Amino acid sequence: MKTIGLLLVGLLLISVSAIGQQASTPPENFASSGNAFLRVCEPESSATVHVHMTCMAYVVGVRDGVEIMGQKVRQIPYCLGPGVENRQTYRIVVKYIKAHPESADSQTRILIIDALTAAFPCHASK
Numbered sequence: 001m002k003t004i005g006l007l008l009v010g011l012l013l014i015s016v017s018a019i020g021q022q023a024s025t026p027p028e029n030f031a032s033s034g035n036a037f038l039r040v041c042e043p044e045s046s047a048t049v050h051v052h053m054t055c056m057a058y059v060v061g062v063r064d065g066v067e068i069m070g071q072k073v074r075q076i077p078y079c080l081g082p083g084v085e086n087r088q089t090y091r092i093v094v095k096y097i098k099a100h101p102e103s104a105d106s107q108t109r110i111l112i113i114d115a116l117t118a119a120f121p122c123h124a125s126k
Contacts, residue, residue, distance in 0.1 A: 028040060030055060030058070030108060031058065031107065031108045031109065032107065032108070033104065033105050033106065033107060033108060034097040034100075034103065034104035034105065034106060034108055034111045035097075035104045035105060036108070037055070037093075037097060037108045037111070038094065038097055038098065038104070040055065041055030041056075041094070042094055055090070056086060056087070056090045058108070059086075059089055059090050059093050059112055060086050060089065060090075062108075062109045062112045062113070063080075063089055063112065063116060066078075066113060066116075067080075076122070077113060077116070077117045077122075078113075078116040078117045078119070078120040078121065078122065079120050079121070079122040079123070080116070080120050081120070084120070089116065092115050092116065092119045093111065093112050093115045093116075095115075096111065096114065096115030096118060096119070097111055097115070100114075
């Protein structure tokens, strides 16, 4: 089962990479840091719809990967509600990176997890 989860995450990342390369390759690696992510992916600065969609797909891919792996070890760092949409998740990540410039040099995937954990904390059941 763990292999299936890793395979699914890998396929998603390959798909996202292929989509970005087909239409318009981002000018820099937006996954390298929060600063790079904002430069390439912030809605106001996105050069094309394809770049913006690639950035959103990356956020969703990281989110889904964490959830898949978290289910296997029975520990997910955040608790999304059933009505949380992909666009909302994306906006939360952008807002988080802007609000935490001291950590914007961290890898984007780490900042995505930090943003979602801050926005959607899990509350201990009583």
